[in-house]
Amino acid sequence: MPIRLKIFVVYIGLTILVGIIELVRQRKLKEEYSFLWLLTGITLLIVTLKYDLLVWITQFIGAELAINTLFFLGIIFLMLLSLHYSIKISLLTTQVKNLTQKLALLEGEKEESSEKV
Amino acid sequence: MENSTTQQEKILVVIPAFNEEERIGAVIGAAKKYLPQAEILVINDGSTDRTKEVSLKAGAKVIAHAFNLGYGVAIQTGYKYAVRNNYQYVLQLDGDGQHDSAFLPQLLSKLKETDNDIIIGSRFLSGKKYSGSFVRLIGIIVFRKLVSTLIHQRVTDPTSGYQGLKKQVIEFYCHDFFPNDYPDADVIFILHKVGFKIQEIPVIMYERKGGRSIHSGLSPLYYIFKMMLSLFVNILRKIPDYKI
Numbered sequence A: 001m002p003i004r005l006k007i008f009v010v011y012i013g014l015t016i017l018v019g020i021i022e023l024v025r026q027r028k029l030k031e032e033y034s035f036l037w038l039l040t041g042i043t044l045l046i047v048t049l050k051y052d053l054l055v056w057i058t059q060f061i062g063a064e065l066a067i068n069t070l071f072f073l074g075i076i077f078l079m080l081l082s083l084h085y086s087i088k089i090s091l092l093t094t095q096v097k098n099l100t101q102k103l104a105l106l107e108g109e110k111e112e113s114s115e116k117v
Numbered sequence B: 001m002e003n004s005t006t007q008q009e010k011i012l013v014v015i016p017a018f019n020e021e022e023r024i025g026a027v028i029g030a031a032k033k034y035l036p037q038a039e040i041l042v043i044n045d046g047s048t049d050r051t052k053e054v055s056l057k058a059g060a061k062v063i064a065h066a067f068n069l070g071y072g073v074a075i076q077t078g079y080k081y082a083v084r085n086n087y088q089y090v091l092q093l094d095g096d097g098q099h100d101s102a103f104l105p106q107l108l109s110k111l112k113e114t115d116n117d118i119i120i121g122s123r124f125l126s127g128k129k130y131s132g133s134f135v136r137l138i139g140i141i142v143f144r145k146l147v148s149t150l151i152h153q154r155v156t157d158p159t160s161g162y163q164g165l166k167k168q169v170i171e172f173y174c175h176d177f178f179p180n181d182y183p184d185a186d187v188i189f190i191l192h193k194v195g196f197k198i199q200e201i202p203v204i205m206y207e208r209k210g211g212r213s214i215h216s217g218l219s220p221l222y223y224i225f226k227m228m229l230s231l232f233v234n235i236l237r238k239i240p241d242y243k244i
Helices: A003-025 A031-049 A051-061 A066-116 B002-008 B024-034 B051-057 B071-084 B101-113 B134-151 B167-173 B185-194 B220-236
Strands: B011-017 B039-044 B061-064 B089-092 B118-122 B163-166 B198-202
Touching: A003 A031, A031 A051, A031 A066, A051 A066, A066 B061, A066 B071, B011 B024, B011 B071, B024 B039, B024 B051, B024 B101, B039 B051, B039 B071, B051 B061, B061 B071, B071 B089, B071 B167, B089 B101, B101 B118, B101 B163, B101 B198, B134 B185, B134 B220, B163 B167, B167 B185, B185 B198, B185 B220
Parallel strands: B011 B039, B011 B089, B039 B061, B118 B198
Antiparallel strands: B089 B163, B118 B163
16 A cells, blocks of 8 residues: 555544544443444544555455455444444434423323313 | 223324325324324424414324324324323324325224234225326336235235334334334234234325325335335344334
8 A cells, every 4th residue: 555545544534533532521422322433433443554555354254455445344334334324323212202292292191181170 | 891992092093294284284184083082193294384283283192203204203203202102002104184084993803803913004995096197106016026926915096105004003103113114015024924914994085185295205216116125125034023
């Protein structure tokens, strides 16, 4: 890997790691959501610094260029992240539904009891 | 003994409604006429018109969602209300006047007189032709064949929202497996899998006069995809998965 590219990728990886940790520190990002992002930053650093590992993965998956493997890993990460959010959204949808139903039922009961009074 | 039990039985008519100010009054009136012993509950699913005021004026109780959540959620709120208030029977019909309320007593008597847990009003048993889109009609035909095969019982109108339910089914429907959009062949399959007994009776359904139906949300292609997936995963699920 050319040294300029290596420096650039290490810089990006470190920026992601530091940025994510700072967001968690400021409570703008919950720990559970930071996991996949931190994993990406660390993976980026490992495959860049341990170039042999990246070459091995490239040969293993049958890609021609190491940079293709990096793109491939990036796409896999984005897919996992989207799936993670879809799961969370499904859970939140159910929770919002149950809360709204409960609110509607309690409001109805409140109206009913104030009518009786 | 039988009479005293009957007197204690609480019956609830659940009517989900979204922007139905023009039609809901007549639906409530008809339901009260045919089933005077029942209480009428309108689930106002985030309407922006006067659905709530018209329903209250017509003599119904109204539970209002803070915003529009869809047909399945609205009807499930009705089930949750029934469970909280200990109703034995729930009859449900749409708020747009498509379901002929004259069949409500028949739905109720079938629930009481038979050991079936859910009675579905079928527009196809009364010989009426389906007037919706062609793709959706294909979907209905495919899924009613499929679900009939899966449960070894003929089901002609799995999309019907005109139903009568016993308490056990109402309690079961309160769990999170119940779809947010439209209960359909997949829910009938689940009911069968859990051991509930289903029966269809012929009812009359009219064309909707103006406005937008609460059932018009799903595009036909999405409907086919969703139902295929839902039926497939429900075949894979074990019964304990539903006992939440």
